[in-house]
Amino acid sequence: MRDERCDIVMFPVGPFVDERYLTEVLPEAKARGIGTVCFKTFGAGKLVTDTTGYGQPIIERPRGKRSAGVHASAGSQNLAVADCVHFTLTHDPDVALLGMSYPSEQDLVWDAYRSFVPQSAEQLADIAVRATIARQGKGPCWWNPNPDA
Template identity: 55%
Template sequence: MAHRFTPRRALGGTGFLATALGAGDLADRSVPKERCVETLRRALDAGLNVVDTAPMYEDGYSEEIVGEALRGRRAGVFLVDKIDHLDRPVAPQLTESLRRLGLGSVDLLVLHSCSEPEAWRRAKAPGGAMAELAEEVARGRARFRGISSHHPDVLADALASGQCDVVMFPVGPYCHPRYVDEILPAAKARGVGTICFKTFGAGKLVGDTEGYGRPLAQRPRGKVSSGGDDAPAPTLPRLSVEECLRYTLTLDPDVALLGLSFPNEQDAAFAAAEAFRPMSGGELAATRGRAAEAIRGKGEVWWDPNDGS
């Protein structure tokens, strides 16, 4: 497969030149591990050089897949891993992650889903989890530190604290406007890298799901036929992969992190990235409007703050 995704862009002040797309969690225990490994390697063969994982993704299965996929080809790949339990010591959690990965270090170590202001207050305090991340950087088991978050207030304070090299947060057609209007420019102004997720709204924008392939708890039925049988449920409003990715790339985070779990998903995303042209302001607004229709009735939008901010 020919290498794509050039030119690359600086990932904040890390010195790493990243591809516009990154490969996120692709673990699925219903799929043989070797096939998952091959899928990730396929993305690497296409030129992607940012890979994200976490212990909680299929209970460590994702880390095992990533570690195997990177065996013999670790150089030139920016590897992101996470600390899932913010109330537990960092070092033992990272030790277990590195064991599953079969590696001695990761590039970026982040606090996973640090989305409650109180959790962030504890993490940033002297001796808190961010200080523990700094210790891991000093030990050489990570090169950079940061957080992933679903709350603009937390992200704004994290940027102001100067404790993050990279922040991870939602950017896509259905995301709270503060992520784009406030957090993205603030990160760029401070030289902090941005790795953004939820381009497809956890799949809700491109399919009939409550997120990540889960079936809808309730969905509309078709009209009753003359024979009394229900017609197939109608397809709900949705956006295309190209529309969603074009939207996110127009907003220009350093990296748009996608699932890319199957070859057909990769091909659709790669084609959309290669055909990219920025949206106008009117196109962005129209896409947001269609996204609001596409996500209606598909369950909780957990990546937006629920406190009225």
């Protein structure tokens, strides 16, 4: 961005992304008038459901393999769709790609959009802490510089 060779950038913005995307990349893009297209609001689904990403189930098998069955993990602490949508909208990217597959998912997102009010710094911090808990045991977050963090 600093060499002014682009007019749009694409990067993750959501409750569980590397902090630099929120504190460095997004503000710099805005300051330079560069468009922002952002993704990972739901962390590949890891923040709102029990998945290793994109609907893949979490069922451990011997030697680290995964099963094709679907079971919710006991004691899951997933975020609400509204938490994730409100977090992203508060950061105000130009475009937020939300990756909804089904009408029921779209309905939840539209409800979250209609109820949106910008979140305070304290609310954002709370959502981020809960996102860290929600994604535990759900595999790497390949969109972050350190996927296992």
